[in-house]
Amino acid sequence: MSLEALPPLRDALAAHGLMAKKAFGQHFLLDLNITRKIARLAELKPGDRVIEVGPGPGGLTRALLETGARVTAIEKDQRFRPLLEDLAAATAAGALTLVFADALAADEAELMEGDPGHVVSNLPYNVGTALLIKWLTGPWRPSSMTLMFQKEVAQRISAAVDGDAYGRLAVIAQATCAAQTVMDVPARAFTPPPKVESAVVRLTPLADRPSPERLDALQKLTAAAFGQRRKMLRASLKSLGGEALIGAAGLDPQARAETVDVAGFLRLADAWLAARARQAAGAVA
Incomplete structure (x- = not known):
C-alpha cells in the first residue's frame, strides 16, 4: 500500500x-x-x-x-x-x-x-x-x-x-x-x-540564543513581573532584588512589566545573575 x-x-x-x-x-x-x-x-x-x-x-x-x-x-x-x-x-x-x-x-x-x-x-x-x-x-x-x-x-x-x-x-x-x-x-x-x-x-x-543560565533567570523574572503585571516593577520584583536590580538593568522602577521590551528583560536577567555571583563570591570570602 x-x-x-x-x-x-x-x-x-x-x-x-x-x-x-x-x-x-x-x-x-x-x-x-x-x-x-x-x-x-x-x-x-x-x-x-x-x-x-x-x-x-x-x-x-x-x-x-x-x-x-x-x-x-x-x-x-x-x-x-x-x-x-x-x-x-x-x-x-x-x-x-x-x-x-x-x-x-x-x-x-x-x-x-x-x-x-x-x-x-x-x-x-x-x-x-x-x-x-x-x-x-x-x-x-x-x-x-x-x-x-x-x-x-x-x-x-x-x-x-x-x-x-x-x-x-x-x-x-x-x-x-x-x-x-x-x-x-x-x-x-x-x-x-x-x-x-x-x-x-x-x-x-536566533543565532544568539541566551545561555541556559540566562533563560532560567528570564523565566524567574518574567514569572514575577507578569504575575503582578498591574504593579510597578519595584513591587513585582521586590523579592528578586527590587529597585537595586531594576536600576542595574537601566530600567524605571515605576515601569510595569508590559512596557519592558525583550532586551530590557534580558538586561534584568543579566543584572540578577551578576548580583547572585557577587553574593556567592562574598559568601566564599
Missing part, C-alpha cells in the same frame, strides 16, 4: 469508530489542503527529521511524509495506534516512527538521535503552551518550529511590547526565536469545530 492508496481520513475514523476526546484537547484537522499548506510553511526538505506531537488520525502526518521528511510522531492516545500503524506500513521503511507516550515527558534529543530536527504540529490545546516553553528553554534545540495554537495563544507568542497580548510567553519566545504568525485556520476546518479560531506560528531560533 502507498500513501495515495490509503482511505480518506473520515472513512478511516468511521471504520474504527473513533471520535475526538475532549480530555486530550483533540480537534481533528482532516482537510489535506490545509495540512499540505502547513507542511509547505515548515519548509522541509527530503530527509529532514521532524517531530510531530498529537498526530491523531494522521492528517498532518500524511502531508509531512509527502515532503520526504522522516517523521517521529508522538501520540498519547492509544486509540489511534491502528490508523497510524497503517500509515507507517504505507511509507518507506524508517519514514515514520511511532512513539506512544506523553510528549511532555519525551526526550526529543534521544528520539532525534542527535539531530536538531524540526517540530511541526497541530498541538493539543491543553498542553500547547507547556510544550512550547519546553522546546524554547530546554536542552534540545530544534532547527525550526511550525506550530498550530489557539489564535489567542499565537497572538501572545508574537505580541509587541505594550500590547494587550504581550506577556511572559512573548518575552521567552522572542528572546530565543524569530516568531511570526504565518496562517490563520478557521474553526470550521476542524472536526469537531473548536469554540475558538486557530493560527500557525513559525519560530526560527
Whole structure:
C-alpha cells in the first residue's frame, strides 16, 4: 500500500469508530489542503527529521511524509495506534516512527538521535503552551518550529511590547526565536469545530540564543513581573532584588512589566545573575 492508496481520513475514523476526546484537547484537522499548506510553511526538505506531537488520525502526518521528511510522531492516545500503524506500513521503511507516550515527558534529543530536527504540529490545546516553553528553554534545540495554537495563544507568542497580548510567553519566545504568525485556520476546518479560531506560528531560533543560565533567570523574572503585571516593577520584583536590580538593568522602577521590551528583560536577567555571583563570591570570602 502507498500513501495515495490509503482511505480518506473520515472513512478511516468511521471504520474504527473513533471520535475526538475532549480530555486530550483533540480537534481533528482532516482537510489535506490545509495540512499540505502547513507542511509547505515548515519548509522541509527530503530527509529532514521532524517531530510531530498529537498526530491523531494522521492528517498532518500524511502531508509531512509527502515532503520526504522522516517523521517521529508522538501520540498519547492509544486509540489511534491502528490508523497510524497503517500509515507507517504505507511509507518507506524508517519514514515514520511511532512513539506512544506523553510528549511532555519525551526526550526529543534521544528520539532525534542527535539531530536538531524540526517540530511541526497541530498541538493539543491543553498542553500547547507547556510544550512550547519546553522546546524554547530546554536542552534540545530544534532547527525550526511550525506550530498550530489557539489564535489567542499565537497572538501572545508574537505580541509587541505594550500590547494587550504581550506577556511572559512573548518575552521567552522572542528572546530565543524569530516568531511570526504565518496562517490563520478557521474553526470550521476542524472536526469537531473548536469554540475558538486557530493560527500557525513559525519560530526560527536566533543565532544568539541566551545561555541556559540566562533563560532560567528570564523565566524567574518574567514569572514575577507578569504575575503582578498591574504593579510597578519595584513591587513585582521586590523579592528578586527590587529597585537595586531594576536600576542595574537601566530600567524605571515605576515601569510595569508590559512596557519592558525583550532586551530590557534580558538586561534584568543579566543584572540578577551578576548580583547572585557577587553574593556567592562574598559568601566564599
